[in-house]
Amino acid sequence: MTMDSHRDEPWRAWYGLARWKKARAAHLKAHPLCVKCEQQGITEIATLCDYRNPHRGDPALFWDPANYQGLCTTHHSATKQREEERGQVIGNQLSGRPRDPDHPWNITKADGVTRP
Ligand SMILES: [Zn+2]
Structure with missing residues (x-):
């Protein structure tokens, strides 16, 4: 027996539950x-239900509607991509960089220099 697989995390199955689909639909409706x-200041329809605080398999966070946030596809993939690139979750940084991907500090300039 090995315990090396992260693909079998039980919470992955929660996304397939009718309970989640209902919770998600209810949040996006509200x-x-x-x-x-x-x-x-932009009005954009949210197509995905994301978590303010990543649940990391914690059922309390997973099922807490107060922890949900609606995102458009662009923002959802941008957030996920940045988290994966860093290997950490946005919002838990020690460097104090802004979370907003469109903040000038987070935009790489044409000369290839990223702001500190
Ligand atoms: Zn958006």
Whole structure:
């Protein structure tokens, strides 16, 4: 027996549950706009239900509607991609960099220099 697989995390199956589909649909119905677009004054329909605090398999966070946030496809994939690149979750940084991907600090300039 080995315990080396991270692909068999039980929470992955939660996304297939009717309970999740209902919770997700209810959240998007109540909060139909992308929260990140809204912060920038843009009105964009949220198509995905994301977590404010990553649940990491914690059922309390997974099933807490207060922990949900609607995102558009662009913001959802941008957030996930950045988390994967860093190997850490945005918002838990020690460097103090802004979370907003469109913040000037997070935009690589044409000359290839990224702001500190
Ligand atoms: Zn958005």
